[in-house]
Structure formats: structure tokens, C-alpha cells
Amino acid sequence: MVNLSNRYYSIFKEALSEILNSRIYFFFMVISLFVGIASMVTVYSLGKGFEIQVIKQLESFNFGSNAFLILAGGGKFFGPSTTRSDTLVLGDVEVLKRLYFVKKLDYFQRAFMEVSNGKDVRTTMVFGVTLNYPDVNNWHVSRGRFFSKADIDSKAKVCVVGTAIEDELYGGNALGKVIKINGIYFTIIGVLERKGAIGSFRLDDRVLIPITTANTRVFNRNKAYLDGVKIIFDDRIVDFDVIKSLVTKILRERHKLQEGEPDDFRIITPDQIVAFRTAVSRVITGFLLVISLVTIVVGGVVVVNIMYANIEDKMKVIAIRMAVGASSKDIFLHYLFIVIVVALISGITGILGGFILSALISRFASLYFYVPINFSILVLVGLLLVSFFFGVFPARKASSIPPGVLIR
Amino acid sequence: MVDIKEPVIKLRDIRKVYRIGEEEYEILKSINLDVYKGDFVAIMGASGSGKTTLLNILGCLDRPTSGSYILDGVEVTKLSERELASIRNQKIGFVFQEFHLIPWATVLENVLLPTVYADGITKEKIDKAIYLLNRLNMGERINFRPNELSGGQRQRVAIVRALINDPAIILADEPTGALDSKTSEEVMEIFGMLNEEGRTIVVVTHDMNVASKAKLIKHIRDGKFIE
Ligand SMILES: Nc1ncnc2c1ncn2[C@@H]1O[C@H](COP(=O)(O)OP(=O)(O)OP(=O)(O)O)[C@@H](O)[C@H]1O
Numbered sequence: 078m079v080n081l082s083n084r085y086y087s088i089f090k091e092a093l094s095e096i097l098n099s100r101i102y103f104f105f106m107v108i109s110l111f112v113g114i115a116s117m118v119t120v121y122s123l124g125k126g127f128e129i130q131v132i133k134q135l136e137s138f139n140f141g142s143n144a145f146l147i148l149a150g151g152g153k154f155f156g157p158s159t160t161r162s163d164t165l166v167l168g169d170v171e172v173l174k175r176l177y178f179v180k181k182l183d184y185f186q187r188a189f190m191e192v193s194n195g196k197d198v199r200t201t202m203v204f205g206v207t208l209n210y211p212d213v214n215n216w217h218v219s220r221g222r223f224f225s226k227a228d229i230d231s232k233a234k235v236c237v238v239g240t241a242i243e244d245e246l247y248g249g250n251a252l253g254k255v256i257k258i259n260g261i262y263f264t265i266i267g268v269l270e271r272k273g274a275i276g277s278f279r280l281d282d283r284v285l286i287p288i289t290t291a292n293t294r295v296f297n298r299n300k301a302y303l304d305g306v307k308i309i310f311d312d313r314i315v316d317f318d319v320i321k322s323l324v325t326k327i328l329r330e331r332h333k334l335q336e337g338e339p340d341d342f343r344i345i346t347p348d349q350i351v352a353f354r355t356a357v358s359r360v361i362t363g364f365l366l367v368i369s370l371v372t373i374v375v376g377g378v379v380v381v382n383i384m385y386a387n388i389e390d391k392m393k394v395i396a397i398r399m400a401v402g403a404s405s406k407d408i409f410l411h412y413l414f415i416v417i418v419v420a421l422i423s424g425i426t427g428i429l430g431g432f433i434l435s436a437l438i439s440r441f442a443s444l445y446f447y448v449p450i451n452f453s454i455l456v457l458v459g460l461l462l463v464s465f466f467f468g469v470f471p472a473r474k475a476s477s478i479p480p481g482v483l484i485r
Numbered sequence: 486m487v488d489i490k491e492p493v494i495k496l497r498d499i500r501k502v503y504r505i506g507e508e509e510y511e512i513l514k515s516i517n518l519d520v521y522k523g524d525f526v527a528i529m530g531a532s533g534s535g536k537t538t539l540l541n542i543l544g545c546l547d548r549p550t551s552g553s554y555i556l557d558g559v560e561v562t563k564l565s566e567r568e569l570a571s572i573r574n575q576k577i578g579f580v581f582q583e584f585h586l587i588p589w590a591t592v593l594e595n596v597l598l599p600t601v602y603a604d605g606i607t608k609e610k611i612d613k614a615i616y617l618l619n620r621l622n623m624g625e626r627i628n629f630r631p632n633e634l635s636g637g638q639r640q641r642v643a644i645v646r647a648l649i650n651d652p653a654i655i656l657a658d659e660p661t662g663a664l665d666s667k668t669s670e671e672v673m674e675i676f677g678m679l680n681e682e683g684r685t686i687v688v689v690t691h692d693m694n695v696a697s698k699a700k701l702i703k704h705i706r707d708g709k710f711i712e
């Protein structure tokens with residue numbers, strides 16, 4: 078009885094020994110696949126890393142799956158409001174606050190305004206906020222203090238600034254200084270923790286003032302409407318879909334919207350922000366993935382051609398193998414093994430190379446480094462399937478060599 | 486009926502025609518040959534007379550255009566490519582003029598090549614290879630590569646390779662053609678020794694000294710054996 082597994086194992090070893098003794102062919106085959114695979118893995122890892130970075134950043138100020146934002150004014154996400162935007166009021170907040178799933182909320186008014194240290198003027202986003210701001214946004218002062226209840230009640234002219242304002246207007250030392258906001262002098266009582274940027278959006282470029290002060294002294298609105306409410310809810314007791322329809326129903330009723338009239342508010346979830354912030358990077362990632370896929374296909378064609386050259390070179394050896402008893406099928410397997418080993422080695426080194434490259438770039442660009450395990454497995458399996466398919470051609474050629482003609 | 490000993494090789498009316506474009510060349514015309522177990526046959530003939538063509542047919546490396554070839558009781562002209570490969574592997578040991586060793590493989594690996602396509606390389610086969618290499622004084626060189634060996638040593642490696650699967654017949658095509666006369670002598674002594682042990686051997690040569698070691702000499706001319 079023929080011991081098949083030992084036979085295939087021996088043929089496999091015979092193939093390996095041919096690879097090890099044809100290093101130039103082998104090297105160029107591996108290189109031509111390596112490039113495409115390494116770039117594919119790098120691109121995917123960086124794209125995914127950026128996305129995770131955005132999610133983590135949002136989560137870092139309590140904007141994870143248990144939070145949402147209500148913005149005044151209806152319309153498309155992040156576009157200009159297409160309805161009235163002065164209808165969201167304190168009364169709405171009072172009702173929302175009492176909903177069973179709401180854990181905490183912060184409401185705000187905001188506007189782009191000129192601020193000045195007396196000499197230099199710059200424009201920044203000024204927020205009128207409540208006492209809950211630090212908890213709801215997980216964003217606390219790093220120096221000084223946040224507003225007290227007394228500040229809010231007395232409409233005090235105090236403010237808390239982001240580090241961008243501190244660095245650019247006060248040379249890194251803003252505490253206790255005076256800042257002019259829309260012509261009114263405020264005392265800086267605190268500086269927010271540094272949060273960096275999400276893409277090009279600089280989070281630290283902001284000034285916080287008590288909402289009461291904002292409403293009565295700074296924003297000069299003829300009606301006390303709000304720009305938004307951020308709500309933290311208990312995601313263990315209720316689904317977001319339920320919350321969304323309930324909140325929508327309440328606000329529509331309170332705003333006396335008729336059936337068919339559009340919402341005059343927007344409910345914004347972290348997913349939407351992630352999608353918005355990563356839209357461009359996704360397009361770029363997709364484009365680069367397609368390019369690296371083309372590179373891999375080109376690499377595959379190169380491998381097939383090098384393999385043909387190798388077989389041309391090994392004709393005599395193939396004839397020797399057949400003369401001592403190798404069948405066409407054995408020779409076919411032999412060269413299929415070689416192609417698969419090439420695919421496996423270029424796949425593994427390419428994936429590792431991609432990890433290393435992505436780790437370096439992530440470090441350099443201070444991005445989150447994501448290790449795409451599943452994607453890499455997918456790439457490897459795909460590569461093996463494709464090489465199986467492509468390997469058939471040179472292997473078939475090798476196995477069709479007539480030994481009698483070559484060996485005389 | 487009388488007890489008739491069946492030959493190991495039985496060729497009847499073997500023809501081989503090569504077609505090049507419109508032209509047909511009948512290299513082998515009507516070859517009849519019986520080789521019995523334990524025979525040592527030398528085939529002689531001028532260059533181009535068809536010796537290698539015949540031997541390649543005997544070795545199942547090539548198929549005759551017509552005729553019957555019974556090897557060890559099997560009509561091989563009717564076998565598939567797969568079956569022929571297995572016949573080459575199990576029943577035939579081939580020794581070539583140019584040795585035809587794998588250049589990057591060691592002596593031991595070269596000798597074991599036929600076992601790869603049998604049951605795969607096994608411990609027994611390795612032991613057997615080392616035993617045979619020792620017998621032909623190659624035991625010291627099992628890890629050498631062909632380019633580190635002399636011509637005579639290479640041919641001894643090729644002979645061990647031909648023996649490793651215990652074939653029914655050993656075929657040698659000008660096995661001394663690339664060797665000097667002293668080394669040729671040694672190689673032919675090896676064939677003589679193998680024949681004395683009972684192995685069946687067919688050697689092609691145009692060297693009378695070489696042929697004289699065989700028990701039977703056959704001459705080929707114009708595609709036929711001269712009676
Ligand atoms: N594949 C082929 N196609 C066409 N003609 C061939 C082929 N192989 C061999 N021949 C021809 O067959 C004839 C016999 O060749 P063969 O190699 O059998 O001679 P030989 O007796 O072995 O000669 P030598 O002693 O020189 O080795 C030659 O004329 C050769 O040209």
C-alpha cells in the first residue's frame with residue numbers, strides 16, 4: 078500500500094529544496110507580491126486606525142454609544158439649518174430632563190465671536206454652558222476652577238478657555254487674565270484640559286462662559302433659545318431607536334409642528350460624527366486599497382512569469398525527476414507547492430511589513446495604531462486562493478514536459 | 486506444454502518514426518528482442534543508428550510508433566502516462582551518459598530521488614541508500630554535491646540511484662561515454678558485479694571494451710538488429 082501522505086511530504090520537500098536553490102527567482106517572486114500586500118495592509122491599518130482614533134476621541138468626552146446631541150434647527154447633518162432654529166428652549170430641556178433614561182444633560186448656546194487680550198483679536202467659538210458641562214463632556218479644567226453655582230446664578234463675567242486660546246493670546250499663562258468677549262470684559266478663572274483635534278477640527282479653540290451670562294449679556298438674542306442639548310442616557314435600559322422616536326415626538330408636540338412639517342431640530346449620534354469626520358479618509362483609503370490590489374495582481378502576473386522562467390531553467394531537472402518515476406501529476410504538484418510557498422511567504426512577510434510600516438507612520442503622525450488581524454487573514458487566504466489559481470498555469474506547463482526528448 | 490521461461494523484456498516488431506515537417510524518418514524498423522532475467526546485454530551500433538531511441542523506449546521514456554513491448558509481463562505500450570511513470574519508478578533503473586544528477590542535491594538526496602515518487606523518503610530507504618553507497622565506496626561522500634565529485638564518482642551515484650527501488654531491469658546509455666578508460670573499467674566492473682548478483686542489465690555503447698563485459702552483444706544497423 079502506498080503511503081500517500083509521506084509521498085506528498087517528500088514531494089513538498091523536493092519542491093522546497095528547489096526553492097532554496099533558486100534564490101534569485103524566489104527572491105524576485107516574493108518581492109513582487111510583497112510590495113502590494115505590504116501597502117494594502119498599511120493602507121487598511123492606517124484608515125482603520127484613523128477611524129478608531131476619531132471614535133476614541135469622541136468617547137473621551139463622553140460621546141460614545143450612550144450619548145446624543147440635540148441641535149436646534151432642522152435639516153441635514155452638519156449642514157446649515159433649513160428651518161427655524163430658535164424654537165429649542167429651556168422648557169423643552171425641563172421635560173427631557175425628567176425622561177426615565179436620561180442620566181445627565183448639558184444645554185448650551187454658542188456663537189463665533191471676536192475675543193481679545195487687549196492687543197490681539199481672534200475669532201473663536203464661545204459657548205454658554207451649564208454646571209454639568211465638565212461631567213457631561215468629560216472635559217474638566219486642568220488649572221483654575223470651573224464655574225460655581227453662584228457664577229451661574231449671578232450671571233458672572235467669568236470664563237474658562239481652551240488651551241489654544243491660552244497659548245495664542247496669553248503665551249501659555251491665561252489664568253487670572255482679562256479677556257474681552259464681544260466688547261465685554263471677562264476674568265479667566267480656568268483653563269480646560271488639552272484635547273487636541275479631530276481631523277482638522279481644533280477642539281481646544283473655544284471659550285466657555287456661564288449660560289446665564291451668555292443669554293443676557295453676550296449673545297444679545299431677543300429670545301432665550303438654545304443651540305443644543307447633550308444628553309447622557311442609560312443604554313442598559315432602553316434602545317436608542319426608542320429614545321430617538323420618543324424625543325422626536327415630545328419636541329414636535331412642544332414645538333407644535335404639523336404633520337408633514339419637517340423637524341426643527343436634529344438628533345446627532347456619535348456614529349454620524351465618525352462617518353462625517355472619516356468620509357474623506359474613507360475615500361482615500363478605498364482608492365489606495367484599489368491601487369494596492371492592482372499592484373498585487375500585477376505582482377501575481379510577474380510571479381507567474383518568473384515561474385515560467387524558472388521552469389524553463391529547470392527543464393532538465395524536471396526530465397530527471399520524470400525519468401526516475403515522477404508522473405505529470407507529481408510535477409504539477411511540485412510547482413503548485415512552490416507557488417503556494419511563495420504566496421505564503423510573501424503574504425506573511427508582506428503583512429508583517431505592513432504592520433511595521435503602519436506602526437511607524439502612526440507613531441510619526443501620532444495616530445492610533447490598529448493591527449488588522451482579520452483583514453490580514455482575509456488577505457492571506459485570498460492570496461492563497463489566487464495563487465492556487467495562477468499557479469496552475471506554470472505548473473501545468475512543467476508537467477507537460479516530455480522526458481524522453483530532454484533526456485538523451 | 487514445455488515450461489518456457491518468460492523474458493523480462495519482450496520486444497516484437499517495434500517501430501519508431503520521427504516526423505519532421507513533411508518528412509518521415511523511420512529510425513527503428515522492426516526490432517525484436519528478448520531479455521531474460523539475469524541477462525547482461527550490450528547493444529552496439531554506429532552513431533545515429535537508433536540506440537538511444539531504443540533504450541528510451543525500453544525505459545518507458547518514449548513510446549514506440551508501433552509494435553509490442555512486454556515488460557515483466559505487462560504490455561506497456563497500452564499504459565497511461567501515470568502508469569508509465571510508475572513503471573519507470575518501480576521496474577526500471579536508468580543510468581545516463583551525462584549522469585543527470587540534480588546539481589543542488591547532495592549525493593544522498595540524489596540517490597533517494599526515485600523513492601520520493603514511490604512511498605516517499607523513509608528511514609529504510611535512507612539506510613538502504615547509505616548501504617549501497619558504502620558498497621560502491623561512496624560512503625564518505627554522501628553529503629557532497631555532484632560538482633564536488635569526479636566523473637566516475639558521479640556515475641556511481643547514478644548507479645545507486647538506479648538501484649534504490651530494486652528495479653526489474655537496469656538500462657544504461659553509454660554509461661562510460663563521459664569517462665576515461667580506467668574509470669570506464671571500474672564502472673563496467675560494477676555492472677559486472679551487479680549482474681553476478683542476478684540483476685538484469687542492458688547497456689548501450691559503441692566501445693568494444695565496454696561491450697565485451699556483457700554476456701551477449703547485439704548490433705543495430707539501419708533500425709534493425711543484425712542477426
Ligand atoms: N526527437 C527526435 N526527432 C527527430 N529525430 C530524432 C529525434 N530523436 C532522435 N532523432 C533521430 O534519430 C536518430 C537516432 O538517434 P539516437 O539518439 O537514437 O542515435 P544513437 O544511436 O543513440 O547515436 P549516438 O551513438 O550518437 O548516441 C538520429 O538520426 C536522430 O537525429
Ligand SMILES: [Mg+2]
Binds near residue numbers: 485536537538658
Ligand atoms: Mg545515443
